[in-house]
Amino acid sequence: MIVAAAREIDPSTLTLQAVATRLGVDRKAITYHVSGLDELTALVAAANLADELADLDLSAGDWQDAVRAYAVAARDTLLRTPSLAMVIERIPGAGVLRPVDALAGRLFDAGFDEAVTGRAVSMISTVAFAGARDILLARTYGEEPITADVRRIVGELPADDLVNIRRMLDASGLEPRSDRDRWFDLDLVIAGLEAVAAR
Known part of the structure; x- marks a missing residue:
């Protein structure tokens, strides 16, 4: 309920008190469940990301297309919520992991083992998140x-x-x-995976 209420509030005006007011409860009721604004903001960002990526279809094309589709969707989703995109530091639930699971499945189907797939998924996610962060920082500064x-x-x-x-x-x-140019890192990851596959 807290996260749902927080998602209805403009991110620039999100406070624990604003959530408490929306829910008609005392602020202490919010802090009993959420440690502070940073945690709440991260939970909202993760929920937004999970919702936007929920319908991401990675089944078309080859595994390289799936890698690109996942990275582009993750980055673009973060760019649509710029005030929240910079705060995702942890994974609070399964929603964010569903597209990652689909991507891992495409890599397994392509013949990559568990160790390579794990490192690849981590690197691809890092490229997407770092790309969003760099764009947002450049816009700001x-x-x-x-x-x-x-x-x-x-x-x-x-x-x-x-x-x-x-x-x-x-x-x-x-x-x-x-x-x-922003996807140069992603191209390097794909090229590295292709080299691993060729071996």
Whole structure:
């Protein structure tokens, strides 16, 4: 009930008191079940993610298509709830795991063993979540903060220091320039899996 009520509240105005008011209970009744706003926000984000991914169909195409479909859907879902996307740190229930289970099934069907499938699913999920985070941070700050930090640090050093990093910065090699570039990590994971399959 707490999570359902919280999901009806605009994320920018979500508070424990707002949930208590919506449910017609004292705030202490909320904190008895939820430790604080951070936990509640993470639960709401996970519930939103689970709902949006519930109907994700990974049965079409080859396993590479399934990997891409899962990663794109997870990232795009997180981007639709930007104030919540940055707070998912734990997996509170099975809803979020159902599409992961479907992806693992596609990888098993392709012949990958349990160890490879486990690492692959973890890496693919990380790429999707990190991609969403990077996009949201760039929207907020105008540039991904890590890239901005690298530029600042390099700018404070002599021109002959960190020359290889300067070379990447000069070519914008540290910044994704298009949606395709943002999936470079995913392409690497797929290529690695293809290499494993070929062996």
